Amino acid sequence: MKASTPGTERENAYSSRETWPPYTYREYPDIAPETYKSFMEFLSTENTSNRVMELQPWISFCDSKCTFCFYPTTPYSRTLLEIYLKALKKELDMYAKTKYVQTSEFDEIVLGGGTPSLLSKDQMIDIIKYCEKNFNTTEEYMIKVSGSSRSFNEKKLVAAAEYGVYQVDIGAQTFDNKLRKMLNLPDSAEHMEQEIKIARKLGFCVCIDIMYNIPGQTLESWIDTVKKTIELDVEVDCYSLKVQPGTVLYNQLKAGQVPPQPDPELEKKMYVTAYELFTQAGYRPVGHDRFSRVEWHFKENCLNGWPWAGILTTGSGCIMGYLQRFSYSNIELAKDYIAAVNEGRFPIAKLSKSTDEDMMRKVMTKLYIRLPVDKREFQERFGKLPEEVYPKQLKRLKEKGLIEIDEKEIKLTKLGDLWKANIAWEFTEHK
Numbered sequence: 554m555k556a557s558t559p560g561t562e563r564e565n566a567y568s569s570r571e572t573w574p575p576y577t578y579r580e581y582p583d584i585a586p587e588t589y590k591s592f593m594e595f596l597s598t599e600n601t602s603n604r605v606m607e608l609q610p611w612i613s614f615c616d617s618k619c620t621f622c623f624y625p626t627t628p629y630s631r632t633l634l635e636i637y638l639k640a641l642k643k644e645l646d647m648y649a650k651t652k653y654v655q656t657s658e659f660d661e662i663v664l665g666g667g668t669p670s671l672l673s674k675d676q677m678i679d680i681i682k683y684c685e686k687n688f689n690t691t692e693e694y695m696i697k698v699s700g701s702s703r704s705f706n707e708k709k710l711v712a713a714a715e716y717g718v719y720q721v722d723i724g725a726q727t728f729d730n731k732l733r734k735m736l737n738l739p740d741s742a743e744h745m746e747q748e749i750k751i752a753r754k755l756g757f758c759v760c761i762d763i764m765y766n767i768p769g770q771t772l773e774s775w776i777d778t779v780k781k782t783i784e785l786d787v788e789v790d791c792y793s794l795k796v797q798p799g800t801v802l803y804n805q806l807k808a809g810q811v812p813p814q815p816d817p818e819l820e821k822k823m824y825v826t827a828y829e830l831f832t833q834a835g836y837r838p839v840g841h842d843r844f845s846r847v848e849w850h851f852k853e854n855c856l857n858g859w860p861w862a863g864i865l866t867t868g869s870g871c872i873m874g875y876l877q878r879f880s881y882s883n884i885e886l887a888k889d890y891i892a893a894v895n896e897g898r899f900p901i902a903k904l905s906k907s908t909d910e911d912m913m914r915k916v917m918t919k920l921y922i923r924l925p926v927d928k929r930e931f932q933e934r935f936g937k938l939p940e941e942v943y944p945k946q947l948k949r950l951k952e953k954g955l956i957e958i959d960e961k962e963i964k965l966t967k968l969g970d971l972w973k974a975n976i977a978w979e980f981t982e983h984k
């Protein structure tokens with residue numbers, strides 16, 4: 554393997570790897586009347602950004618709770634889901650009626666969550682049609698549906714394929730049955746493999762989430778999962794598990810009920826090994842954690858438009874929505890969300906409006922999503938070059954071999970790819 558060897562001085566640029574970058578929903582303040590007012594004013598303006606956006610209706614229901622999950626999900630109930638879908642359409646409609654959205658274009662409709670594959674095939678198609686009818690889409694827009702291998706059955710997959718859904722995202726996590734059991738992932742690796750094969754046979758682009766840094770996970774187990782992913786011919790989002798306080802897994806780790814997580818050296822080695830195996834198999838790194846061979850993944854506007862475009866997320870518990878300077882997340886509990894929408898309110902729980910200083914930092918987080926920072930564009934927007942705003946950080950990162958800077962742009966090196974979340978934090982203080 555020709556990867557730079559873990560453990561060398563350069564690979565120890567930081568004591569451990571960050572996994573979340575700044576500007577996640579955790580950073581947003583609770584909604585305040587003045588920010589809400591400003592957001593409403595913004596929505597009544599035209600979208601003159603010339604950036605295409607992504608539309609994400611969330612189905613934040615799950616039929617079981619993965620022990621590591623910190624997303625605000627609602628236990629699946631057929632009756633509540635039906636009521637929820639009506640509220641979701643109302644929220645979508647509230648946005649669709651605004652001038653900002655009416656003057657925007659979307660190149661992706663993504664059913665996220667949660668587990669949208671819990672929807673019946675008719676519910677799934679109905680919500681997609683609703684989005685298509687009420688939002689302007691680009692000529693070649695993509696439809697994606699995410700879910701679990703246990704709730705995507707062949708009937709739903711066939712209906713989705715016939716309707717024109719392009720991509721199916723599956724939270725696979727691991728092909729190691731022992732780890733699957735510990736994480737409370739109900740179906741077996743064999744069942745999951747079967748469902749993925751059906752989806753591939755139907756012609757879907759399949760993208761799976763896999764995780765390393767799982768308690769008790771060995772390097773061999775991780776390599777097996779990576780190899781299985783390659784063998785199944787799917788695209789992949791490859792995450793390092795960060796165990797969040799409040800999750801079942803966090804409590805189990807604290808009580809010693811599960812083995813410890815791999816140490817930082819092994820965690821790094823897992824990433825470097827996956828990087829090598831995927832790139833040797835023809836995948837390229839793209840976005841925050843993806844390895845892909847699908848050209849569309851490199852063109853997606855939700856990626857390339859950051860931080861000036863937008864991801865319009867809707868539904869209970871949705872996080873990381875943003876429209877230009879505004880970032881928001883919604884009310885978490887489905888029943889509170891439904892109540893808010895039925896009162897005619899945008900069901901936002903947290904909302905922030907970025908200052909110029911925030912936007913500069915956000916531009917620098919393009920490094921986290923493996924995009925170069927265009928120096929000329931930075932100067933045009935802010936009147937200064939990145940080197941003038943962040944001289945110390947950029948010098949330090951360059952000396953560590955994590956970034957390259959030339960006349961036009963700042964970009965990650967291969968070594969920097971390993972530390973991209975730490976690099977993003979260099980431009981923002983931890984709170």
Ligand code: SF4
Pocket residue numbers: 614615617618619622623624626666667668701724
């Ligand atoms: S399926 Fe996804 S959203 Fe649902 S509990 Fe598991 S990790 Fe959380």
